[in-house]
Amino acid sequence: MAREAALWLLLLLSAHLLLRRASAIHRGQFPPPTSFLFGTSTAAYQIEGGYLEGKKSLSNWDVYTHKQGTIEDGSNGDIAADHYHRYMEDIELMHSLGVNSYRFSIAWARILPRGRFGHVNPDGVAFYNAIINALLHKGIQPFVTIFHYDIPHELEERYGGWLSPEIQKDFGYFANICFRLFGDRVKFWLTMNQPNLLAKFSYLNGWFPPGHCSEPFGNCAFGNSSIEPYIAGHNMILSHANVVSIYRNNYQERQGGYIGIAVSARWYEPLRNTTIDQLAVERAISFNVPWFLDPIILGDYPAEMRKILGPTLPEFTLKQKKKLHATKLDFIGLNHYSTWYVKDCIFSPCEMDPMDGDARVLSLVERDGVPIGKETGAPFFYDVPHGMEKAVMYYKQRYNNTPTYITENGYAQASNSSMTAKDFTGDTERIDYISGYLTYLVSAIRKGADVRGYFVWSILDDFEWTSGYKDRFGLYHVDFKTQKRTPKLSAEWFREFLKGSLVSREFQNGSQLQQYYTS
Numbered sequence: 001m002a003r004e005a006a007l008w009l010l011l012l013l014s015a016h017l018l019l020r021r022a023s024a025i026h027r028g029q030f031p032p033p034t035s036f037l038f039g040t041s042t043a044a045y046q047i048e049g050g051y052l053e054g055k056k057s058l059s060n061w062d063v064y065t066h067k068q069g070t071i072e073d074g075s076n077g078d079i080a081a082d083h084y085h086r087y088m089e090d091i092e093l094m095h096s097l098g099v100n101s102y103r104f105s106i107a108w109a110r111i112l113p114r115g116r117f118g119h120v121n122p123d124g125v126a127f128y129n130a131i132i133n134a135l136l137h138k139g140i141q142p143f144v145t146i147f148h149y150d151i152p153h154e155l156e157e158r159y160g161g162w163l164s165p166e167i168q169k170d171f172g173y174f175a176n177i178c179f180r181l182f183g184d185r186v187k188f189w190l191t192m193n194q195p196n197l198l199a200k201f202s203y204l205n206g207w208f209p210p211g212h213c214s215e216p217f218g219n220c221a222f223g224n225s226s227i228e229p230y231i232a233g234h235n236m237i238l239s240h241a242n243v244v245s246i247y248r249n250n251y252q253e254r255q256g257g258y259i260g261i262a263v264s265a266r267w268y269e270p271l272r273n274t275t276i277d278q279l280a281v282e283r284a285i286s287f288n289v290p291w292f293l294d295p296i297i298l299g300d301y302p303a304e305m306r307k308i309l310g311p312t313l314p315e316f317t318l319k320q321k322k323k324l325h326a327t328k329l330d331f332i333g334l335n336h337y338s339t340w341y342v343k344d345c346i347f348s349p350c351e352m353d354p355m356d357g358d359a360r361v362l363s364l365v366e367r368d369g370v371p372i373g374k375e376t377g378a379p380f381f382y383d384v385p386h387g388m389e390k391a392v393m394y395y396k397q398r399y400n401n402t403p404t405y406i407t408e409n410g411y412a413q414a415s416n417s418s419m420t421a422k423d424f425t426g427d428t429e430r431i432d433y434i435s436g437y438l439t440y441l442v443s444a445i446r447k448g449a450d451v452r453g454y455f456v457w458s459i460l461d462d463f464e465w466t467s468g469y470k471d472r473f474g475l476y477h478v479d480f481k482t483q484k485r486t487p488k489l490s491a492e493w494f495r496e497f498l499k500g501s502l503v504s505r506e507f508q509n510g511s512q513l514q515q516y517y518t519s
C-alpha cells in the first residue's frame, strides 16, 4: 500500500518535471555534502506535543494557547504532531530523504522546568539525547536552536520574561547546560530564532505571548508598543552575547562547534521608484535584521533606528560594547520566505502597519492591484524567488561575507478541517517555490556569497503559532487526528534532488550529463 502510494507520487513527480521543467536546479550546483548542509527545520512547541509529559513544566506558549481567542482555529500545541512519541519515525523520514542535517529546538521547560530556580530535569535531557544520538547514528548533523519562542512560564511570572535583564542570567544558565550535556555531539548552535520578529510579535502588535501592545499598533490590556519591543530586543541581544561568550570561554575549543543566531530576513522593494520609497526600504531593512545583527557584528544599532527612536532605543554601555565586540558570532542564520513592497510614511499619509510601522513605513503585497509574486497558502507570504538572492547578497555585503545558513525557507498550503491527505499531496506549487528560491540561492553562491547550508521549513505539517494548524508547511502531510504522516510530492522531489538524480531527468542530452558528473 505504502509502496503503491510512493510509486504513484513518483509518477506524478516525473510528469510534473517533464511538463513544467520546474527545476533546472540540481544538487551538483551546490558545494558537496562535506561542506554544505541540506536539511529540514522544526521547533519544539510546533511539533512535540507531550506538553505535560516527562515532568515538563508549562511554557509561556502552553499558557497563552489555552486562553480564549489567541489562536485563529482555537487550537494549541498540547499534542501537535506528537513528535514527543514519534521522533524515531520522524528521524527515519528525514533519513529516507537523504538530508545531512536537521534543525530543531530544545524546549527550555523540558530541561529546566523552573528556569535557574529549580533542578535539571533528567527526562528532558534523555529525550534530546535520544534525538541527537538517533540523528548521528543516521549520519544527520544536529543543528540546534537553544531558544525558539518557548520559555518556562515561571520566568514570565517572576520577572516579565524578555522585558527584564534577569532573563540574561536564565538564558545563560540554560545554554550552559545545553553545551555541557549535548555539546560533545552538537556542532551547530543557534542561540535564538528570529528575535527580531519575536520582539515585535510579543510587544509591538501583541500577537504572541505575553500579548503586549498599545495604540496605534494594537489594542491590548497591557504593554507599550513604542518602548517595550526595544527593551526586549536589547535583552535578547545581550543574552545572545552572554551565551556566545559562555560557549567561547568554556566549550568551543574542546567541543569544536560553531554558534550563530537565526533572524527573520524579509526582503523589501520600493513601492514606487522614488527617493522617499527607497529611503523607506532602507528604514524597513534597518528595523528588521540590522536591529539585531548590527549590534552583534558591528557593535551598535543602525543609525536609522537611532534617528527615529532617539532615547527610546536603549544604549549599550562601554562594558557591553566590549562584550559584543569580543563575542559576535560564527555564522548568520537567515530565515527567508517572502518580499514586500514598502511605502514611505514620513512624507506621505499611511495606514498603521503593525509589522513595519515603527520604521515609519507601510509594507504591502500588491502594486496597482498586482501581487508581488504568486500567492501561497499563508496570507502575506508570496512566492518571490529573486528575494532570496537579493537578501543574501545584501547581508553578504553588510556583514563582510560572514558564513551564512538559510535556516528556514518553505511554502504553506492553506487548509480547512474537511480536507484530507489527498488534497495536499500533489503540492507542485511547493516544488516550484523551493526550486525557484534554490535557483536564486545558487546565483548568490556563484557571486561569492559564503552560504553553507539550506533548511526547508518544515519536514512535517505543524502548529503554526497564531495560525494554528491551518497553514501546512510540511514535506509530509500530518493527519492530526491519527498522526499519520504521508509524503507529499515535494518530499519525493526533495529526495530526488538530494540524490542528484534530478539531473538525469532534466538533461536528456548525454554531454550535459557528462559535464555534470565530471565538474
Ligand SMILES: O=C(/C=C/c1ccc(O)cc1)O[C@@H]1O[C@H](CO)[C@@H](O)[C@H](O)[C@H]1O
Pocket (backbone or CB within 6 Å): 043, 046, 193, 194, 197, 207, 264, 335, 408, 457, 464, 465, 466, 467, 473
Ligand atoms: O516567519 C515566521 C512567522 C510568521 C508569522 C506568524 C504568525 C502570523 O500571524 C504572521 C506571521 O516564523 C518562522 O517561520 C515559520 C513559518 O511561519 C514558523 O513556523 C517558524 O517557527 C518561524 O521561525
